[in-house]
Each structure stands twice: as C-alpha cells, then as structure tokens.
Amino acid sequence: MSKIPETLEPTQFANPFPVSSDEPWYKAPHVRTVLALGFLAWEREHHAFLNAHQVGEALDVHPDTVRRWARGTLPVSRRETVYERVKVDPVQLVNEQVRLGIAEESAHRARLARRPDEDWEKLGWLEPHGIYLMHMPWLRLWIPRISRLSTKDRWRVHRPGQVVIRMVRNNRFEAEQLKYELLKDLEAWRVQIPPESKVQGRNSVILDSAPLPEFWLNKAERIS
Numbered sequence: 001m002s003k004i005p006e007t008l009e010p011t012q013f014a015n016p017f018p019v020s021s022d023e024p025w026y027k028a029p030h031v032r033t034v035l036a037l038g039f040l041a042w043e044r045e046h047h048a049f050l051n052a053h054q055v056g057e058a059l060d061v062h063p064d065t066v067r068r069w070a071r072g073t074l075p076v077s078r079r080e081t082v083y084e085r086v087k088v089d090p091v092q093l094v095n096e097q098v099r100l101g102i103a104e105e106s107a108h109r110a111r112l113a114r115r116p117d118e119d120w121e122k123l124g125w126l127e128p129h130g131i132y133l134m135h136m137p138w139l140r141l142w143i144p145r146i147s148r149l150s151t152k153d154r155w156r157v158h159r160p161g162q163v164v165i166r167m168v169r170n171n172r173f174e175a176e177q178l179k180y181e182l183l184k185d186l187e188a189w190r191v192q193i194p195p196e197s198k199v200q201g202r203n204s205v206i207l208d209s210a211p212l213p214e215f216w217l218n219k220a221e222r223i224s
Helices: 030-038 052-059 063-071 076-086 090-112 118-123 151-156 172-185 214-219
Strands: 129-136 141-148 164-169 205-207
Touching: 030 063, 030 076, 030 205, 052 063, 090 172, 129 172, 141 172, 164 172, 164 214
Parallel strands: none
Antiparallel strands: 129 141, 129 164, 141 205
C-alpha cells in the first residue's frame, strides 16, 4: 500500500496534493468553485471553466464582474445570496450524525456476532468495503463514496483516469462510519451542490483545499 504523495505531476493534477488553505470560501481560489456550484455554471468536462455569463445573469451583474470576483473576493453584499445556494442543509448534518451512530452500532454488532446476520450477508454488507475519495479537478472537489471491493462495484464509483484514494474496511458499516467521521471533521470545507445538478453524492462535497486528517495521509491508498 503506497502513501499518498505530497504532489502529483502537473499533467495529472495542477495543484499540490494534498493541499490546505486558510482562505475562506468567498476568496480565490474557492469562490470560483462556489460560484460554479451554486449556479450550476460549469462546463462539466473541462477544467476550471466558470460560465460567467450564467452567474452574471442570475445575479444581475456583468460577466466581467463575475470574473473579477472569481480571481479575487466576493463582495460582502453578495455573500449571503451565494452562500445560501451552497451551504450544507442543517438537516443533512443532523441526519449524518444519526447515520454515524447507526454505523457505529452496526459495526460493533457485526464484530461481536457469533453468527453473521443473514440479511446483511445476503446484501453483501459483511464483505470488505472501500470508502473512495474521488477528485473532480475541474471543480476542485472531493466526493466520498462507498463500494464493495469487486472490480464491478469499484469502477461504478469513479471514472478511469480520475484521481482516487481509498481506505478499506472490514464491512459496509465500518466504511460508513469512516465516511461520516470524515464529513464531520471537514465540515468547514463542505459545500452542497443544488439538486438540479444530478451529481451523485452532491450532499457530501468537500473542497479540495480541505486538510485531510493524518489518519488518511498515513493509511489511505491511491488507486488511480
């Protein structure tokens, strides 16, 4: 198992990896991502393309103004409007805490059980699972997903060529526990993509400037 490198080659990823930043979401480079997400104003298959015309039309400003914000700082007068479009719903955070508790309890039950739960076994939940962090470089985001370790399931969660790091756990419940712990730890770097985007995992989005916990840096495996 290889340790995550501090940097990737420029042809693979234009930014240091992992990278952290003290800049708030309303300043560059994050504000570009936030504007793109909040107004669904990105070219999905191209790197860092912000549709300034689309954002400008929504906010009733000139596209050049949007581009200036993306390079610098979003004005105070615009922050509440934009933030409302990307902030994580408080109900979502509460639900995640509930799911974390259920995952912890189920993982504990699976460890202590003398015989495996038949329903869990039929569903494949007791098989080893991975939590995959998929990088979306064109939006500067991480999205965590969970899957069994079979080739079919693994390639269902990401595309070939995408930067992916993985942590493996004994069963689905341990993987879910790790996922919700990560989301909780990185709450300050999270945003939510509007439902119209139809992006899988839109409620679990993490800005790629988030400082991954030391546990991930020391134990995670890069698989693509």
